[in-house]
Amino acid sequence: MGVVVSLDESRSDPESSLNDLVALVAGGMERVNTTILSRTGSAVTMIPEVAQHLIASGGKRLRPILTLACADLCGYRGGDGAVKLAASVEFMHTATLLHDDVVDESDMRRGRVAARIKWGNEASVLVGDFLLGQAFRMMVEVGSLRALDILSSAATVIAEGEVMQLTAAKNTETSEDEYLAVIRGKTAELFAAACEVGPVLAERPRAEQAACRSYGMNLGIAFQLVDDVLDYGGTSASLGKNVGDDFREGKITLPIVLAFRRGSEEERTFWRRTLQDGVIEDGDLETALNILRRHRALEDTTERARHYGAMARDALALFPNGPVKTALLQVVDFCIARAH
Amino acid sequence: MGVVVSLDESRSDPESSLNDLVALVAGGMERVNTTILSRTGSAVTMIPEVAQHLIASGGKRLRPILTLACADLCGYRGGDGAVKLAASVEFMHTATLLHDDVVDESDMRRGRVAARIKWGNEASVLVGDFLLGQAFRMMVEVGSLRALDILSSAATVIAEGEVMQLTAAKNTETSEDEYLAVIRGKTAELFAAACEVGPVLAERPRAEQAACRSYGMNLGIAFQLVDDVLDYGGTSASLGKNVGDDFREGKITLPIVLAFRRGSEEERTFWRRTLQDGVIEDGDLETALNILRRHRALEDTTERARHYGAMARDALALFPNGPVKTALLQVVDFCIARAH
Numbered sequence: 102m103g104v105v106v107s108l109d110e111s112r113s114d115p116e117s118s119l120n121d122l123v124a125l126v127a128g129g130m131e132r133v134n135t136t137i138l139s140r141t142g143s144a145v146t147m148i149p150e151v152a153q154h155l156i157a158s159g160g161k162r163l164r165p166i167l168t169l170a171c172a173d174l175c176g177y178r179g180g181d182g183a184v185k186l187a188a189s190v191e192f193m194h195t196a197t198l199l200h201d202d203v204v205d206e207s208d209m210r211r212g213r214v215a216a217r218i219k220w221g222n223e224a225s226v227l228v229g230d231f232l233l234g235q236a237f238r239m240m241v242e243v244g245s246l247r248a249l250d251i252l253s254s255a256a257t258v259i260a261e262g263e264v265m266q267l268t269a270a271k272n273t274e275t276s277e278d279e280y281l282a283v284i285r286g287k288t289a290e291l292f293a294a295a296c297e298v299g300p301v302l303a304e305r306p307r308a309e310q311a312a313c314r315s316y317g318m319n320l321g322i323a324f325q326l327v328d329d330v331l332d333y334g335g336t337s338a339s340l341g342k343n344v345g346d347d348f349r350e351g352k353i354t355l356p357i358v359l360a361f362r363r364g365s366e367e368e369r370t371f372w373r374r375t376l377q378d379g380v381i382e383d384g385d386l387e388t389a390l391n392i393l394r395r396h397r398a399l400e401d402t403t404e405r406a407r408h409y410g411a412m413a414r415d416a417l418a419l420f421p422n423g424p425v426k427t428a429l430l431q432v433v434d435f436c437i438a439r440a441h
Numbered sequence: 442m443g444v445v446v447s448l449d450e451s452r453s454d455p456e457s458s459l460n461d462l463v464a465l466v467a468g469g470m471e472r473v474n475t476t477i478l479s480r481t482g483s484a485v486t487m488i489p490e491v492a493q494h495l496i497a498s499g500g501k502r503l504r505p506i507l508t509l510a511c512a513d514l515c516g517y518r519g520g521d522g523a524v525k526l527a528a529s530v531e532f533m534h535t536a537t538l539l540h541d542d543v544v545d546e547s548d549m550r551r552g553r554v555a556a557r558i559k560w561g562n563e564a565s566v567l568v569g570d571f572l573l574g575q576a577f578r579m580m581v582e583v584g585s586l587r588a589l590d591i592l593s594s595a596a597t598v599i600a601e602g603e604v605m606q607l608t609a610a611k612n613t614e615t616s617e618d619e620y621l622a623v624i625r626g627k628t629a630e631l632f633a634a635a636c637e638v639g640p641v642l643a644e645r646p647r648a649e650q651a652a653c654r655s656y657g658m659n660l661g662i663a664f665q666l667v668d669d670v671l672d673y674g675g676t677s678a679s680l681g682k683n684v685g686d687d688f689r690e691g692k693i694t695l696p697i698v699l700a701f702r703r704g705s706e707e708e709r710t711f712w713r714r715t716l717q718d719g720v721i722e723d724g725d726l727e728t729a730l731n732i733l734r735r736h737r738a739l740e741d742t743t744e745r746a747r748h749y750g751a752m753a754r755d756a757l758a759l760f761p762n763g764p765v766k767t768a769l770l771q772v773v774d775f776c777i778a779r780a781h
Binding site: 143144145146147148200203204221222223224226227228230231233234235237238240241242244246249250253254255256257258259260261263264265267268 | 483484485486487488540543544561562563564566567568570571573574575577578580581582584586589590593594595596597598599600601603604605607608
């Protein structure tokens with residue numbers, strides 16, 4: 102089977118470990134993209150403008166890809182159910198991004214000026230609400246109450262995770278467990294739900310549903326942890342573009358949680374001044390990177406990500422081998438290899 | 442039947458025209474209130490705090506009352522379906538209010554400081570999202586795909602109406618039709634959906650579903666038009682507390698649409714300066730009230746509200762007479778009598 106790429110090969114180029122899965126679901130994703138375009142349409146012209154500004158700016162569409170792949174893995178050969186749920190998942194994700202930008206007061210998103218800068222906070226809040234509404238309409242069209250249950254619960258859990266992050270924000274005493282609870286909610290839950298609806302659509306037994314959910318949940322945690330590492334330039338910890346956004350926004354992520362606990366009193370004073378009090382001076386980012394390096398905080402965060410990646414792989418063990426399963430296992434490599 | 446109050450009596454005291462309906466659904470509303478309290482619960486303590494700040498501050502809960510009443514009118518005697526949908530409708534309304542405060546940058550809501558002032562814009566956006574998620578979860582529990590379709594479509598239409606208002610904001614050239622399109626979306630659609638799910642739960646024929654929807658839609662339009670009149674002190678147009686909020690925020694409402702079209706060039710210059718350019722000087726609100734009075738803009742907006750109220754009444758004509766129908770007709774009087 103030409104789609105199997107050796108793990109060593111895939112480790113050398115993160116993108117290549119995603120290619121197989123992308124190729125396997127290409128037909129479905131074309132329909133997802135068409136659906137996304139048609140469902141952002143509205144007579145109120147500002148809505149497609151704002152929605153497509155963000156949607157057209159790319160992103161890998163990893164979540165809808167996972168929905169299609171997990172449906173495929175479970176033998177779903179139905180009509181457009183998986184396509185509509187995949188589009189719903191991407192809309193839920195996009196709505197979250199629009200609302201996050203308002204919450205974080207971000208200026209940039211995916212390398213483009215944030216929608217809230219171009220059209221205002223109002224538009225970001227309301228177009229996010231519109232996309233959430235459209236997501237639910239599509240789910241209702243699919244007509245699976247179990248899928249609706251999973252995705253509506255996810256919407257609640259995501260918001261809970263975000264509020265939790267708000268409460269934990271700038272608190273340098275945040276524990277690893279507290280941080281994990283935040284990212285389970287704000288990031289991993291949507292990965293989990295995106296995967297879980299696949300077996301549900303295919304009407305497979307609970308065990309397969311739980312397996313896909315577990316795969317998505319652990320993959321999502323690994324994904325977010327690596328994102329946290331990347332925000333400090335990856336484990337090479339070199340100063341590149343966009344490095345240090347989390348630091349400047351005073352975001353407490355796992356590298357900081359680890360470095361704070363392992364650090365000296367002097368270092369803790371540094372973290373409190375910069376992250377808690379938001380007093381950031383020239384050279385502080387370099388100091389932060391030095392402290393993270395001293396405590397191996399980025400390497401160990403990546404190590405933690407590997408742990409969740411391993412759980413994601415094991416979750417799929419009950420499925421027979423095949424190209425989709427192989428490609429889903431490679432996605433774990435993709436997520437982790439980005440850290441380097 | 443002791444619940445029937447003559448229309449003349451009810452006209453003299455707006456609140457009394459609502460009392461009968463409130464009494465008829467009191468048992469159900471007690472369960473709705475319990476549901477609302479339990480479904481705002483979360484281990485993330487900020488969520489119940491923010492949600493209950495707004496929910497506890499009252500409001501008449503007209504929308505969930507309408508859901509219970511329309512279910513009752515259609516003979517629904519099921520379990521807790523109507524209660525859960527009524528609570529969902531109130532959550533959708535509360536989420537909209539939380540997001541509106543961020544969009545409008547409001548400082549006050551229902552006579553209390555707005556949640557966004559006390560907990561920040563972030564909390565208002567995210568707790569709104571949480572409540573929307575909970576609303577959908579409850580709908581899913583009820584398990585009626587038709588009800589889910591109606592309410593998820595409403596969520597989309599409400600967001601569309603709000604974005605439309607954003608686009609029309611401060612544009613003094615807005616036509617009456619454009620303004621009606623805005624309030625159909627942002628206000629009347631939720632009234633319509635709240636009423637429409639009643640007959641759907643009771644599995645009544647399409648004609649009853651359409652009748653309840655039409656009642657809710659026209660009642661909602663009348664309700665919003667009277668709200669617009671009240672913002673200028675009602676048809677008595679006296680300067681009381683909270684009078685002129687819309688004016689200060691540059692909101693174009695029907696009284697302004699009418700006065701602008703009927704006005705002199707000098708008056709139009711005044712509206713453009715105050716509403717479009719936001720340059721408001723001492724005495725401008727009095728001037729605005731004088732112009733509105735000169736063109737009978739508040740009386741005629743109330744007249745328009747009466748027209749939609751009449752349509753709401755007629756929509757119910759196909760239902761046999763009974764206490765619930767009588768009470769629903771009185772709600773129309775309640776909405777319009779507030780204008781005085």
